[in-house]
Amino acid sequence: MLTDEEARRERSLDTYWKAMALAKAGRNTVADVVVQPRSAEEVATTLAIAAEEGVPVVPRAGGSGSQGGAIPEPGGILLDLSALDQIEDLDEQALTVRAGAGVPGLRLEEWLNERGYMFPHYPASLHLAQVGGYLAAKGSGVLSTKYGKIEDLVASMRVALPSGELIETVPIPRHAVGPDLNQLFIGSEGTLGVITDATLILRPQPEHRAFRAVGFDDLATGVEAIRKALQAGWRPAAVRLHDPEATRMNLARILDSDVSGVKAILVFDGPQALVELEEREMVKALVAAGGRDEGPELAQGWWENRFKMYYPPFKPELPQVWGTIDLAATFSRILPAWEAVRELMLRDYSQYGLVFTGHFSHWYPWGTMVYGRFVLNEPPDDVDEAIRIYDEIWARSSEVILREGAVINDHHGVGLKLAGDLQAQYGAGWGVLKTLKGALDPAGVMNPGKLGL
Numbered sequence: 383m384l385t386d387e388e389a390r391r392e393r394s395l396d397t398y399w400k401a402m403a404l405a406k407a408g409r410n411t412v413a414d415v416v417v418q419p420r421s422a423e424e425v426a427t428t429l430a431i432a433a434e435e436g437v438p439v440v441p442r443a444g445g446s447g448s449q450g451g452a453i454p455e456p457g458g459i460l461l462d463l464s465a466l467d468q469i470e471d472l473d474e475q476a477l478t479v480r481a482g483a484g485v486p487g488l489r490l491e492e493w494l495n496e497r498g499y500m501f502p503h504y505p506a507s508l509h510l511a512q513v514g515g516y517l518a519a520k521g522s523g524v525l526s527t528k529y530g531k532i533e534d535l536v537a538s539m540r541v542a543l544p545s546g547e548l549i550e551t552v553p554i555p556r557h558a559v560g561p562d563l564n565q566l567f568i569g570s571e572g573t574l575g576v577i578t579d580a581t582l583i584l585r586p587q588p589e590h591r592a593f594r595a596v597g598f599d600d601l602a603t604g605v606e607a608i609r610k611a612l613q614a615g616w617r618p619a620a621v622r623l624h625d626p627e628a629t630r631m632n633l634a635r636i637l638d639s640d641v642s643g644v645k646a647i648l649v650f651d652g653p654q655a656l657v658e659l660e661e662r663e664m665v666k667a668l669v670a671a672g673g674r675d676e677g678p679e680l681a682q683g684w685w686e687n688r689f690k691m692y693y694p695p696f697k698p699e700l701p702q703v704w705g706t707i708d709l710a711a712t713f714s715r716i717l718p719a720w721e722a723v724r725e726l727m728l729r730d731y732s733q734y735g736l737v738f739t740g741h742f743s744h745w746y747p748w749g750t751m752v753y754g755r756f757v758l759n760e761p762p763d764d765v766d767e768a769i770r771i772y773d774e775i776w777a778r779s780s781e782v783i784l785r786e787g788a789v790i791n792d793h794h795g796v797g798l799k800l801a802g803d804l805q806a807q808y809g810a811g812w813g814v815l816k817t818l819k820g821a822l823d824p825a826g827v828m829n830p831g832k833l834g835l
């Protein structure tokens with residue numbers, strides 16, 4: 383247990399803008415105590431004591447979440463899981479490994495790479511996040527179009543329940559023995575229990591990787607061309623379609639170039655023969671649908687510099703206001719929804735020095751997601767007024783997204799930021815979530831308020 387103020391303060395923030403703004407004003411909530419369990423059993427014991435005493439418990443992994451999920455809003459126990467850092471049971475036949483919730487993403491990757499494997503979940507927060515946070519916030523990495531999101535990369539998990547029990551899910555992820563408990567806890571953001579470790583599904587490191595950029599006259603031509611190519615069966619590892627603002631603010635800045643317009647970045651990986659075929663045929667398909675083959679340099683440059691956007695001098699800093707409006711939809715709904723959000727932002731927030739960019743970065747056979755990023759370069763000086771505008775942006779953008787038949791958030795989780803919007807998204811299904819929450823956590827101590835629960 384850590385009780386000194388510095389240790390508690392340091393762990394009472396994630397990357398939620400509002401909490402950082404309040405912390406700067408000396409007004410954020412700080413946990414009463416930090417508990418650092420060293421085993422799954424110690425996690426379970428902590429939860430049982432907390433439930434008995436009615437003390438809130440907020441799990442924390444790397445603290446890189448952008449939604450306020452790891453903020454100890456009600457005070458209580460901050461459960462720092464970073465000591466659950468074992469990597470074990472590498473199965474070189476099944477290609478799985480067991481990793482503790484506190485294993486840092488980068489350490490896992492380096493450990494696997496030394497042995498010829500990879501865990502193909504590469505969020506831009508690879509250097510910050512931990513395995514438990516990957517799972518609890520239901521994240522996605524840049525290679526998701528080929529390898530899937532985190533929920534596709536888990537065989538089984540151990541979870542400590544608020545009752546103090548430790549459960550293990552069915553050991554393989556494909557079965558017909560009832561509902562999948564992995565999927566109940568993935569994305570539950572510590573509101574139903576604590577994931578202590580998980581058996582993750584690996585891949586061999588690819589024999590070959592190839593890069594290509596394709597330019598389009600407009601977003602609609604790009605989305606349609608990529609849809610057709612993906613539905614025909616091509617599976618690039620990454621597809622990132624940038625709108626002109628994202629090309630200007632992201633690609634051009636990190637590469638220090640004058641690239642402009644709508645650009646798709648493509649990455650292919652796997653056995654060399656497959657990569658060469660897929661690269662050639664997919665680019666041919668995109669060109670036939672209105673694209674321009676612009677060679678490998680831009681895409682390779684992006685790959686090599688892809689983390690830069692998230693670090694100084696590119697990342698915004700307080701008092702700037704920023705956030706990611708992340709939405710997903712079927713192919714017919716994605717562009718109208720994106721245009722509606724964009725119109726709202728440009729119409730009502732340009733007065734604050736708005737920059738608004740969008741790139742479509744995770745693709746599915748049925749649709750895609752768009753990562754809309756806003757920065758207000760000239761926010762009001764008064765922190766309460768800036769927070770009011772910030773909260774208003776989420777409330778209004780979520781309303782527009784749902785009205786347009788899209789879904790709020792593909793992979794950043796909910797936390798406090800989107801807690802008020804979940805009921806509208808789930809409809810009558812909300813009652814099911816509330817019933818599960820009440821049954822598993824009758825004392826209401828697990829991460830209160832997150833997910834709106």
Ligand SMILES: Cc1cc2nc3c(=O)[nH]c(=O)nc-3n(C[C@H](O)[C@H](O)[C@H](O)COP(=O)(O)OP(=O)(O)OC[C@H]3O[C@@H](n4cnc5c(N)ncnc54)[C@H](O)[C@@H]3O)c2cc1C
Nearest residue numbers: 443444445446447451505506507512514515521522572577
């Ligand atoms: C620079 C940057 C880039 C990012 N890029 C991406 C990206 O590309 N893709 C992406 O998906 N996300 C991205 N994110 C968001 C964030 O990194 C992810 O949500 C990540 O998965 C969070 O992991 P974490 O270990 O930091 O979790 P935390 O922030 O510590 O926690 C996240 C949530 O999970 C809960 N939690 C944590 N561990 C457990 C556990 N073991 N059991 C139960 N609940 C738990 C917490 O209470 C909280 O609600 C980015 C963030 C930053 C700052």
